Amino acid sequence: MENNMINNVSFSQRTCLPSEMIQWNERNIMSVLKNCLGKELSKVTMPVTVNEPLSFLQRVCEYMEYPEILNKAANEEDPADRIKLVATFAVSALASNWERVGKPFNPLLGETYELQRKDFKILCEQVSHHPPISAFHAESSYYKFYGSINPKIKFMGKSINIQPKGVVTVELTRWNEAYTWSYVNCCVHNVLVGKLWIEQLGTMEIKNHSNGYRAILDFKEAERSSSKEANQVFGIVENDEKKVIYRLFGKWNDFLKCASEEDYQLNMQQKHVNESMSSHDRNARKLFSKLNSFKMPLFLGASIEDDQVGTSELNSLSLREYIDISSEIKSALLWKCKERPLYSAKYYHFTDFAMQLNAINPNTTQPLCNTDSRLRPDIRYLEEGDVTAASAQKNRLEEKQRDAERLRKGRNNDSWKPRWFKFDVNPLTKHEDWTYTGGYWERSYETTSQIF
Incomplete structure (x- = not known):
């Protein structure tokens, strides 16, 4: 790690947002979606009322709601126990998606978000605009967790499909092990008629690149959100000889258990x-019944x-x-989802963890980088319930981003380099991806662009 973990001065956690969730205007959404069948929605301007007051970078940070699972994995002696907990962490990272039908704001090119807790810190940066790619790097005394996400969002008529393209990596530093996986697809059902509901679908393979162990998780499809089969996930952990060691089962929005x-x-x-x-x-x-005239005993066992x-x-x-x-x-319980705040449904179905992501600690002695998502005015206005101001600021920021792109092209310099990440080869996995270059936590922000 670059330096010792920096802990923010504690302050009272929020139990709600400044304003309740803005209700969708279904007529406005219908008018936008009717011409978007099969199209990539990240390229379509949507009404601000379909958003939740968080940037996608902040949503990426929600992967870190249960970091204690990785702490435990790092201290396991058995490689099968380590990978089953890494798989548990991968499942827990999806739990916050349950009932979250609001769309996060698209990050601006160069936008960042940082989060520090007592046992980890994480940095996210928007490293590409076309295609939209968000890179992140989290670290603690026990592990590193990093990767990039390129969300593909398509309207399919009755549903919206979200494909989180990209690979994420966990390094357990004590063991010099690297685990990689890609997240499964997410589907938002009943976009036009009925109650909206979400499910995760597909197969997730988690590979240990050091010893050949792997975990395979199958996220099952359900016919409706209220069915017994909804949100089910089943999987196996196997060693380098393809021998199954553990069976995993549960619900991605509730719990995960393990059986030998x-x-x-x-x-x-x-x-x-x-x-x-x-x-x-x-x-x-x-x-x-056929031989009822005979009184013969029948051995049933x-x-x-x-x-x-x-x-x-x-x-x-x-x-x-x-x-x-x-x-x-x-079986043994590996993870249990935390209960949500009492009035979560009024506040975009946020978890306690999500409720804090846009709060600014007034007691902190460390200044935020001027590209941090907390400083985006459109997100802040939506959080406060001012839709008109949020929409105006969203349009202003998007136009400012387009002007900056045109200016670069006018100077025959269409290239843009991220401030904190670079595209490189991971020496453990041998895969190319966005990797953290260091220096952020030293608070050297003088060369950072003014994007807001």
Whole structure:
């Protein structure tokens, strides 16, 4: 780390925002969306009322709501235990998305956001405008967490699909290990009619580039938000020989549990025995009804071969069977989602963590960089409930950004370099990505652009 962790002077946490959520004007949104079928929405100017009062950089910081999971992972001796906790951290980072249907503000080119807590600090920067790419770097005494996100947002008629393109990396410094994964797609349902609801869909593979261990998580699709199957996630942890060590299951908006492979197999064998006995029982009853004139005892507990139920058979199970198994098996709780504030629904469904992201600590002795998202006037006005001023400032900032781009082109200098990140090769993963260049926490902001 560059220097010792800097702790902000504590101040009272917010329990609500300055103003309640602005209700969507469905007519305005419909007029915008009707010509956007299949288009990339990041390139479409949307009414400010569809936004929540946070920049996308601040939403990226919400990945860090449960840093204690990485602290625990760093202290595990068994590599299987380390990767199962890294996988747990990856799931926990999605929990804040539940019921969050507001769109974060698109960051301006060069915009930054910093966050410091007692056990970590994180910096985000908008390193590209076309395509929009947000880079971030978090660090503590135990780990580093960094990467870049390029969100692809498309309107599909009845839903909006969000694809968070990009790779994220966790380094556990004690073990010199690097884990990488990409986040799964997010779908906002009932955009035009009905109650809006969100689900995460797809497969997430978490790889340990040092020893070949990996975790595979499957985020299941549900028919509706109220169904028992909604928000379900199931997965495995396997070693470098493809042997399954752990089974993971839970809900990405609620909890994640873990069972050993031995306990899972015992459960599957018992389930197989019970189902076979039930089948024998049904067949025996049918036979007895046909031969009711005979008074012969029927043995219902016939022996059954002790078949092993492996990964391939698990993959063929239905979602309901998955849920039945997870409710019966011996397991340990890895993570539980924190309860939201009492009036969260009135404030964009923010978590306690999100509620603090745009607050400015009046007691801090460290000045904010002038490109920090907290200083954006459009976000601040929306948070205070002034839609007219928020819309005017949003338009002004976007036009200012376009003017700066035209000026660079006029000088035959279309290139723009981020202040705190560079595109480089990660020596641990051998992948190219945006990496932190250092220096931010030394508070050297003299060469920073005035983008607001």
